[in-house]
Amino acid sequence: xxxxxxxxxxxxxxxxxxxxxxxxxxxxxxxxxxxxxxxxxxxxxxxxxxxxxxxxxxxxxxxxxxxxxxxxxxxxxxxxxxxxxxxxxxxxxxxxxxxxxxxxxxxxxxxxxxxxxxxxxxxxxxxxxxxxxxxxxxxxxxxxxxxxxxxxxxxxxxxxxxxxxxxxxxxxxxxxxxxxxxxxxxxxxxxxxxxxxxxxxxxxxxxxxxxxxxxxxxxxxxxxxxxxxxxxxxxxxxxxxxxxxxxxxxxxxxxxxxxxxxxxxxxxxxxxxxxxxxxxxxxxxxxxxxxxxxxxxxxxxxxxxxxxxxxxxxxxxxxxxxxxxxxxxxxxxxxxxxxxxxxxxxxxxxxxxxxxxxxxxxxxxxxxxxxxxxxxxxxxxxxxxxxxxxxxxxxxxxxxxxxxxxxxxxxxxxxxxxxxxxx
Ligand SMILES: Nc1ncnc2c1ncn2[C@@H]1O[C@H](COP(=O)(O)OP(=O)(O)O)[C@@H](O)[C@H]1O
Ligand SMILES: CC(=O)OP(=O)(O)O
Ligand SMILES: [Mg+2]
Numbered sequence: 001x002x003x004x005x006x007x008x009x010x011x012x013x014x015x016x017x018x019x020x021x022x023x024x025x026x027x028x029x030x031x032x033x034x035x036x037x038x039x040x041x042x043x044x045x046x047x048x049x050x051x052x053x054x055x056x057x058x059x060x061x062x063x064x065x066x067x068x069x070x071x072x073x074x075x076x077x078x079x080x081x082x083x084x085x086x087x088x089x090x091x092x093x094x095x096x097x098x099x100x101x102x103x104x105x106x107x108x109x110x111x112x113x114x115x116x117x118x119x120x121x122x123x124x125x126x127x128x129x130x131x132x133x134x135x136x137x138x139x140x141x142x143x144x145x146x147x148x149x150x151x152x153x154x155x156x157x158x159x160x161x162x163x164x165x166x167x168x169x170x171x172x173x174x175x176x177x178x179x180x181x182x183x184x185x186x187x188x189x190x191x192x193x194x195x196x197x198x199x200x201x202x203x204x205x206x207x208x209x210x211x212x213x214x215x216x217x218x219x220x221x222x223x224x225x226x227x228x229x230x231x232x233x234x235x236x237x238x239x240x241x242x243x244x245x246x247x248x249x250x251x252x253x254x255x256x257x258x259x260x261x262x263x264x265x266x267x268x269x270x271x272x273x274x275x276x277x278x279x280x281x282x283x284x285x286x287x288x289x290x291x292x293x294x295x296x297x298x299x300x301x302x303x304x305x306x307x308x309x310x311x312x313x314x315x316x317x318x319x320x321x322x323x324x325x326x327x328x329x330x331x332x333x334x335x336x337x338x339x340x341x342x343x344x345x346x347x348x349x350x351x352x353x354x355x356x357x358x359x360x361x362x363x364x365x366x367x368x369x370x371x372x373x374x375x376x377x378x379x380x381x382x383x384x385x386x387x388x389x390x391x392x393x394x395x396x397x398x399x400x401x402x403x404x405x406x407x408x409x410x411x412x413x414x415x416x417x418x419x420x421x422x423x
Contacts, residue, residue, distance in 0.1 A: 014101035016040065017404040018088075020081070021106040022145035023226075024137040025049065027080045030400040031093055034101070034408045037401065041093055045080040055080070057087035077144040085152060095152045102157040103149045104407030106399060108138035108194055108247065110162030117165070117406045120146055120158040128160065134192075134246050137284060159407040166196030169237040174333075177244075191249070193231070193241035195223045197406075198343060198397040203233040205395045206341045209380045217338040220330045222323060223397065224353065225344035226254040226296065230323075232330040240333045242326055248284060251326065252319045254296035257287035259322070289315050298346045298353065320356040327357065331364050339391040340366060348396050349376075354383065358392060365389030 015035050021028040026046040030039055043057040053074035058067045068087065074080050088094050105120070109131040118124055125146060132139045142160075149158055167175075175191045177184060184190060199221045206221070207214040214236035221231045228251040232240040242250025242258075252258045260283070268274045274282070282291075290296040292315035295304070304312035331337050342354050351373045358366040365388065372383040377394075384392040 019400040022141040032404045059091040081148045102411040104403040107142045107160040108163045109135035110164040115168040117161045161403040163194040164192045166200040167193030191244040194243045199231040201402040218334040219339045224346035230326040253288040323357040343397040
C-alpha cells in the first residue's frame, strides 16, 4: 500500500477528502485524512423525506469526539447535506476548511462513457443526468449531492467515482443481452453492473487475506446490502456480475426482485392493467425481501424465523437459493475459485445467510466452519476450515475509503504529483 504524501492536491497542503454516498433515502458521508487514510468524521442521514429522519454524526478526532444524533424531519437531500455540513463545522471540520482537497461522490450509473473517476464539470453532470432512467433510485440523489456540494464550495474539485467502472472489463459475451443487436445498440442496452467500488476493494482485500496478489486469484464476491450483487473477479478483473442495465437484475434484495422472467412486466401491464411506472415501483420498491414477507432487514427476518414465522422463513429460503445459484454459476464462469467472499450489511453480519448459502456445496470445495462463522469482527477473516479447497471469507467493504483514494489520486494527477491509488 502506498501512502500519498502530505503534498496532497496541488502542493497546497490540502490533504482531506470528503466522500458523499447519496442513496435513494439516505446520505452516508466520511471525512478522511489522506496522509494516513484515517477517518476524521463519519455520518449517516437516513429516512430523508420522512417525519422520522435521523442524522448520526461521529467525529473521530479532537475534543468533539463522541456520537451525536438528531431526529426530526429532513425534507430532502439538499437539507440532509446542509445538516451534515453543520455537524462537520461544529467540530471545525466544515466545508470551508482550507485543508479540504476535494469532494468525492459515489455515482451509481456511469453508462458506457465513464470507465474511470472524473472531475465533475457541467458536461459530466449532464451525462450523469442523462443516465437517470437507468438508475432511477440512485443517480437523482447523486446529482443533488453534487449540486449542493458545488454550491457550498464552488472552487473545490468534485470527483465522481462510478459504481459501473469496475465492471467495464466484462467480456462482450457477458455484457450483452441476447436481444436484437440494433435495438440494443440504439438504446445502449447492455449489462453495466453496480457496486463496483465495493467489488474492487473487497476482491483486492480478499487476495491480501489469502497472502496472494489480486492477479493470482479468482474470487466470487457477494455484496449483500440493501441492494445486493455478485461478481466473478479473475486475476483482479471483473468478468461477470449479477446486476444489469439497472441495479434491478440478479440477487434477491431488500426491496428489489432481482431476476424475474421479463414477461412478468408485460403480463402485469396487459393483464393487471398496471402502468410501466407501477410495475417499475413494484419490482424496485415492493419486491425482494419486503415484498415476500414485509420486512427488508435480515435481523428482523431472522427474529421472525426464530418465532416460527413461515413467510419470513420462505423469504429467507428464496434469498439464499438465489445466492447459491449465483455461487454455482460463477464457479463455472471462473473455472477455478480461490475464495467466495461475503460483504456489506448482510454479508458481514449474518452468519445464518453465509452458512445457508454454501450449505450443500461441498462438491465445489465450499464449507463453512460453524465456530469461525459465528465470530463477530470488523476485520477481514476466513470462515472456512483450514485446508479447505476454496476459502470462504468475510471482508468488510469500505466504499468511502476507496472513493476517497480514487478522488485524491485524480485531483493530485490533475494538479501535480501526489501518492498513487492504493493496492
Ligand atoms: N447485525 C446484522 N445482522 C443481519 N443483517 C444485518 C445486520 N446489520 C445490518 N444487516 C443488514 O444489512 C442491511 C444494510 O446493509 P448496507 O450494506 O448497510 O446497505 P446499504 O449500503 O445498501 O444501505 C440491512 O437492511 C440488514 O438487512
Ligand atoms: C447500486 C445499488 O444497488 O446501490 P445500493 O445498494 O446502495 O442501493
Ligand atoms: Mg451500500
